[in-house]
Amino acid sequence: MQRLADALDQINHWTGMTVRWFALLMVLLQFTVVLLRYVFGFSSIALNESVLYLHAALFMLGAGYTLLVDGHVRVDIFYAAATDKTKARIDAFGYVVLAIPSMAALLYWTWPSVINSISMMEGAISVGGIPAVWFLKSLIPAFCILLIIQSVACLLRQVVLLRGDVEDQGGAK
Template sequence: MRKFVHLVDSVNEWLGRSMRWFLLIAISFTCIEVGQRYLFNHPTMWGFEVPIHFAAAMYTLSWGFVLLRKGHVRVDVLYNRFSERGRAIVDVACFLALFLPVIGVLTYSAGSWMVHAWAIGEKSVITYWYPPIAPMRTAIFAGILLLLLQGFAQLWRDLYFLARGEHID
């Protein structure tokens, strides 16, 4: 299990750090579109959707990294008052009661959404450019799946700590 935890952590760490470039790409495309539209009065047909696709990929592919870094919202007023063992118990209980059911259903939904998009060659209808939507849906599914895997890695860390009294890292 240590290898699984290390692999998931490494993938999410690398991906989370890489997603900053997606932000720069999305901002660059937005700036190009604004310049084309307002300076040259010549908007592009792709300028609205490309930043949306990059931003969607960036957000979802970063979720596992945020969980790895413990950056998601939590009620720290209560949580920080618990001992380290108490926090591990709360984390395990919340994973089983909240995280696993919600993210499990979300992973399943995103996966079927992605498969459907590839199967029918779905196109976006937001603009008249009609780009394929499947790559964005694949990135969304991958991000949610990586979040789920990072949740399992965190669960294993907490269970290991509760059983042995020491951290896995």
């Protein structure tokens, strides 16, 4: 189980290492937009939208990595003081009852819209913008799939912990 969890982790690790560069690119593009607008009097809707596209891709594709490194916000009134086994039970419950089903439902309900958007190559948000709304919509199933993959990896680790297979425990969280 641990090896499978580690293999699943690698998907989000690789994705996170890739999309983290979007943040730098986003800052550079926004700086360029401001510089062009206020220094040179030039404005481009497509350039403005490129920041929006990068922002969407960064957060949608980076969510699985954030779960991998345990970076999501956690309201831990009771969790912080709980034992490792209790934390594993809470986490397992969250993955099985909340995370995986909600991502599966979101994937199911958005899939027809995404397929329709891709099939018609849905165009720009604004006149003169990037003609790729289909790309933005395709981030939704990617988000769901990456979070399901990472939730399964985390769930496997909780099962290992609850079973008491200490020698199998390890890897990235």
